[in-house]
Amino acid sequence: MEQQLERLSRENARLLQRLADSERRFRVISQGVLRVQEAERGRISRELHDGVGQALTGLKLQLDVLEREAAAGESPLMARLGELKELTERTLNDVRALSHLLRPQMLDDLGLMPTLRWLTRTFEGRTAVPVMFEHEGLGERLDPDVEIIVFRVTQEALTNVAKHAEASRVHVGLACDGERLALSIQDDGKGFDAAAALRATGEDQGCGVRGMRDRVQLFGGTFTLSSTPGQGTRIEIELRLVQGEQEKRGQAPFSSA
DSSP: OOHHHHHHHHHHHHHHHHHHHHHHHHHHHHHHHHHHHHHEEEHHHHHHHIIIHHHHHHHHHHHHHHHHHTTTTTOOOHHHHHHHHHHHHHHHHHHHHHHHOOHHHHHHTTTTTHHHHHHHHHHHHHOOEEEEEESSOOSSOOOHHHHHHHHHHHHHHHIIIIEEEEOSOEEEEEESSEEEEEEEEOOSSSSOOHHHHHHHTTTTOOGHHHHHHHHHTTTTTEEEEEETTTEEEEEEEEEESSSSHHTTOOOOOOOOO
């Protein structure tokens, strides 16, 4: 009997080890998929900026020349040229905004803080909802994985505020103690059923809440959502800045190259 129990114990230990190994492999593969997605976002962003953006800029310059040449005489052509210039400028601005949202180059070049400032200012300009952005303890550049996670969560949270919250103000807080980084996004909007949002599946995936949570947890972080109808929403994440060698094995940082 004892031998049988010992054999079962060894078998259970072996199965648990295999399960743990499988979970580690799944985590590494999933992280790799996210990195590929970010790289593709970066490629599309550069194509929009360098290709379509430059073409539209060239078109606008040519319209400027035509407008000056036609200015000598009164002609319906002037009105048409003005309309074309306005349409070109709007399209160029839309392309630039889309390029930044896909993968802001400043995140790679300048780091997280300037990018979050740009993101919050852009949100304020688009929605007229003021954002208080406070940070503490951030100096040097962070790990690229951490930077992109914080950016994507903030981006998604602000998008949700703009679409659903009907908020009058937003607070974004970022703090770092050298070992851990904490991010919080809070609004005073109408709130929602947080538990239902986390359970949502299919096309209705809880306003992107599950995607934010899964991205954070995939890299060993914690994700907390607090919201009730009529009482606003608060999202908090915490990420470790120092990983063990086993966690780093097989990983490569996010890159837009």
